[in-house]
Amino acid sequence: MDRSIKVRTEGLYALSSWTEMLYLILPRALLIVGLLTLPLLLDMYWQRVLCAAGIYALLALGFDLLAEYVGLVCLGGAFFIGSGGYISGLLNAHLGWSALFCIPIATLGGAIFSTLVLIPALRLRGIYFAIISFMFPMFARYIIIALSIFGGTEGISALGTLPNVWTEIYLILVVVIIALFAIRRLVNEDIGLILRGIKDNDQAVKASGINITSYKIKAVFIASLLGSFGGAYLSHLYGWLGISLFAMDFSILPIAASVMGGMGTLAGPVLGAFALTPLSEALRGFGQLRVVIYCFILIGFIVYKPEGLLNYFQRKYHQFELWETV
């Protein structure tokens, strides 16, 4: 197929035929249709894995947005999961509201809570923000253990679950797809431009009379919305909440997914999460070797293919070659 429709300017296309239209739509349609038909082909166990992968995909999306578009490397994904999960679970356990009603409230509540907690840290940058955000989940865990509130170390079990398995699985998949395309749209709007400006040179943005803190707060709020939804959903998926909602897995796996999928592409981290979670599940039989293998993958990508898979495939897809037979 003639792929010359891609003008040199990134993201600008001159379309003149249905073939060319198809060329652009194909990858996007493949992703949506692929994600939506995948559950039909899997058995019960792998459907659960797919749900977990969806949660990691949301976290990876949030991580990518914050790291590549705002310049905040947030290692505290577990904090978003934890605050969303706890709010939703507690509402369900103490007030007896149904899961479908708790999840939206917890998404909003958890996002507001974690944004408020992170506001003082937003003045920091680079490694300082990374460390602080890494410590918040630990701090939350220690506080819950020390005060033994919210069920303490054992957590609360027997929470309400979602009506049936199809609701469970399509809820998360649809949210992932919507979030992905919404954020892709968002980063190309004015706000995305300002956020990228903050990443590259915050003093210049400040000098243009733009309040950078308020924009950072908005970005963190969006990322924590995704994470809190994941957390709220998770606590109802397993009908259980506990301090393992603040576990380091939720902070580390999304980063690995982003690195593997390609930082800054937004779709890459999502695909990375959908690839890594089943992989780590398949390696479950190896016990601790799983983490080791998975760190080797991470190091391999970061050292030998730092652009990530999606950037690579994107380049290959748009590249056109003319082979002449001589």
Next chain:
Amino acid sequence: MDILVYGTVNSVTFALIALGFTLVYGVSRIPNFAHGSIYVLVGFLTYSFINDLTLNYPLAVFISLIIASIIGLIIYRFILIRLRGLPASEIIASFAVGLIILEGLRLQGIGGFKGFIGPFYMLPNFIEGKVCILGVFVNYQRLIIIGAGLAMIVGMSIFTHYTKLGLSLRAIAQDEHAAMMLGVNSDRTAMISMSIGSALAGLAAVTILPLGNITPEMGYHVLIYALAICIIGGLGSWWGAVFASFLLGFSMKLSTALFGAMWESVVLVGTIIFILLVKPSGLLGKQKEFEERV
């Protein structure tokens, strides 16, 4: 009195833990997030050398320290060297190396390797027995920790300020290009810094570990304490690091005495978060004070 004596021991322990990391990250700006893993690894190696290969204690310590410095060298030479100047990648890659070491220690049954299960791993004390100081009984190991810690801090501060190698370590942190123009081989210097830092982590491990069990989880805690002390104290400032470790050591002991052992970790992490929020460039740091925050 109890608080004073044990608080001091605690603080010097923190200082020892942070020493190697401060040299590598604080002074030469290479994030070695495998610090905690090397700490645990050295403890484990020494244990195996003593018990499985029946070497004598000093020899076992010596060999494991050499292995630690070689690991530091390898991490830099094969991984970090490709990522210089990309802070996020450096952090992620070295942290992944640390995870490989720590979780690898838990493996068992592969090639006859026994693995790392249960709380049975302890190193023997250097000298048994205890002594009464100010009405509190302290065993000799804790006194050795204090002595070793103070000696190492003074030694390191002299090393980085008055020797050629130490000065070149500081030079590549401040301005790599200018240092290169003055004839400092930045890759070699960074490699040496990594290997000294890893050996220091190992030294801290063999001094401190006789007081308790060796577990893989310690690796994470050691890393976080080292990081916190290094930053709270201020990058490149040895006295800042000492001050920070005393701050953390005493706040931990005081909170245990006042509120109970439950609150130890809460107060510790809370203090770190609070100081980082209020003064991210560190309490005594002068390097790059304005670049760290908006």
